[in-house]
Amino acid sequence: xxxxxxxxxxxxxxxxxxxxxxxxxxxxxxxxxxxxxxxxxxxxxxxxxxxxxxxxxxxxxxxxxxxxxxxxxxxxxxxxxxxxxxxxxxxxxxxxxxxxxxxxxxxxxxxxxxxxxxxxxxxxxxx
Numbered sequence: 001x002x003x004x005x006x007x008x009x010x011x012x013x014x015x016x017x018x019x020x021x022x023x024x025x026x027x028x029x030x031x032x033x034x035x036x037x038x039x040x041x042x043x044x045x046x047x048x049x050x051x052x053x054x055x056x057x058x059x060x061x062x063x064x065x066x067x068x069x070x071x072x073x074x075x076x077x078x079x080x081x082x083x084x085x086x087x088x089x090x091x092x093x094x095x096x097x098x099x100x101x102x103x104x105x106x107x108x109x110x111x112x113x114x115x116x117x118x119x120x121x122x123x124x125x126x127x
Contacts, residue, residue, distance in 0.1 A: 016043045072112045
């Protein structure tokens, strides 16, 4: 019962670690014990690799609450309201942005969509 519950809650990594530990306990001779230790080490290494991959993804993409992303969310909400609510559904009208605010909105959208492109180009040139 516990194995079923742990495999459901913890997923395949926890189940693999438990299976490896049980194999280590049941191992009668040295070669089986070495194989069980190797399996446990492999699963631990895979867990560390998954954690490092998640950290790398966070480092490359960043967090959703960074200032540049917050500014984009506000601009995106405005454009989504204009396109979806006003135009597609026809449920309202939004006055056009004027003056500096329209310039800022355009710069925010341009920055957000061109930033990754420039980073990739810089990375290629750096090589």
